[in-house]
Amino acid sequence: MWFFVTWHENVTRLSRLCSVIYRGTNTHVISIGGMSEPENISALSALLSLGNTHFLYRRPVAWGGQKLLFHNLLEAARAFDARADKNAWLQVICNRTFPLVGPKEMAERLAVNIFAREPSRFHKIAPPGWREEWPDEIVRDLPRLYSEALDEIFETANPEKFLRLATYEAIYKSSYDRVTPQSFNFSERAEVMSTTGTDSVHRYAISPFGVDARWMSFARLGEFVDTSAENGFTYARRADTVQVQWAHKIISQYNFRIGSPFITASKRYVHTLLHDERCTELMAVMNHGFGPEMNVFDTIGMSHQFKLMYEYGHLYFRTPTHTATDADIEVATEACEKEGVFFLRKTLAAGSAEFIRHFTAKISKEWDHSVRYYSTSVPSPIAGASIPTLDQVVALIPDGARMDLRSLMGQALGAFRVFRDGRVMDLTGASFGGWRIEDKDFVLVFPWGEKIYRRGSSMPGKLLLPPSEVVSAANNWGIFVEIELGDEPASAESRCVDFALPSDLLSADRTWITADSEHAVMLAALEPNDDPDYPPAVQSARARGTSLGSLDLGSVTFADRKCAVVMRDAAPGAQAATVNDLPITLTARDLIGVFQIQTLDVDAPVHFHESGRLLDESGEHVGDWRVRAGAVWILGLPRIRLACGRQFTRTNAGWRISGWGWKDFKNPVSFSATQVG
Structure with a gap:
């Protein structure tokens, strides 16, 4: 299954929702909405420490605009169509939705084509238009x-x-x-x-x-x-x-429906939606109107021309008040068992705690109960994840690097060298101008004036900066900056992680979080705050680690200026772990090898070469990598042009790096890089 979750507020609740819907074999796409910058992006990004988890973040639009959900969902649908298994399902929910069954049971129910058995049951929320x-x-x-x-x-x-x-x-x-x-x-x-x-x-x-x-x-x-x-x-x-x-x-040719975007759709439905010219035409018509996602998916699903009635449905229900209260546990259970629904449409800001606790306990029965997991967290000096800014990118430029200026149409405008102290010189050594950082922007000073650069991109071996202005023939197609990166051999002195766990981690009295789920205890240890009205899927208590029994170290995750330590029950007869058993030093030399790079639409192995280059499987130079100020930079890859990893997870299998970057000049992209060789 692929989950598409629309979200706009409350990081803790999103983390707890992900704890109950997460399954390692699924893919999870969180679409960041709202009309302002997302709250606490450092804490939010901790979810990238999970495997197969992505954020889809497009700049805010006015409420009612077409991009509120429609375009984000279509972008995720394209990735689903390209990468998901032929028997996969796409499930759309919002951050206030709560599941009544776990992801394993959802997959089992969908495997027997529940829509073909009783299609009318699952389309009843979509009345005729x-x-x-x-x-x-x-x-x-x-x-x-x-x-x-x-x-x-x-x-x-x-x-x-x-x-x-x-x-x-x-x-x-x-x-x-x-x-x-x-x-x-x-x-x-x-x-x-x-x-x-x-x-x-x-x-x-x-x-x-x-x-x-x-x-x-x-x-x-x-x-x-x-x-x-x-x-x-x-x-x-x-x-x-x-x-x-x-x-x-x-x-008017179709069975126009008053619908809902919160659908469960098969691979065939999504493929038809994206590739059938009639669907394209229908979406184009509805796209200029208000909230096209409210009608287009059901209109396509319920129109006989597309033959998709058995390929989609709405697997949630609403209470008479449209939200869940603690009094709705019985009716929700009945709807789940007799009507086959998966979700309650909306929970309340307050008043749904017992409802959430009840179904969380039910879903947690899907977890493997043969192993118990424990986690705790300690402060970490490692900065949390954030979307890279141009001042951070400029810090990657080598001292004296060659800088070429050109127009958008390719006209060469001069070659220079740029120095870290702010000087710019031509290739003969004569002073030409300078540069400075101002409000995170790169300002290039010419003898005749200044140009401001706010965004960047990269290609193998070079950075590319476009001017922050309208570019046209009227200004001779602008002045674009290309700066050579050169090679930078990986050094053991360049460190991303250099952290010592407290020597009393196990012996001192502290809060330990416990559950039969590794991902649940890890997320709980990284939560920014508690929320009693939205109970977690874990238990917690003050205790000494030594009182928990014989434990093995499982993983250490650095995110949001915290270090989350996850431990697990040791095998019978095994020696108890100590805090020194898991290395938590990561240098540039340790990164040499193969990493699997993942974004929503990229999933490919890349070799981190000791020269600072990124090589594909054929050995071709496809990008570059650097370690700076505790971060791993990935540069020049198609659809992930500038990326900065500031989150790190260490397991017995190796390292996992995650963070944010830029897909192009306009759109941010989340990513992960997992060590595979």
């Missing part, structure tokens, strides 16, 4: 009827035709209010919606002489609403008549 709200004669003519209704409102303030549509009684009760939620902007300028409440936080606006028809876009007339994110706002606009007619022609 406008085809059953209005009769066919209205549906066929909706573009004209809706256009005329808005024309009358903005010509004579006459709502009669609009009310005829909005109050038409069909499958919905007559008390279902579809009029009150509407807003019409009679101003000559775009107006922000609602000066109080969530709308102001979401920065939602209506264009001049436009209508806020989100009730239609979510549920019924998505193709009639154009929502575009601009300058931090999402604007609702009345779509052009030609656009409406085209969109309606496409959608």
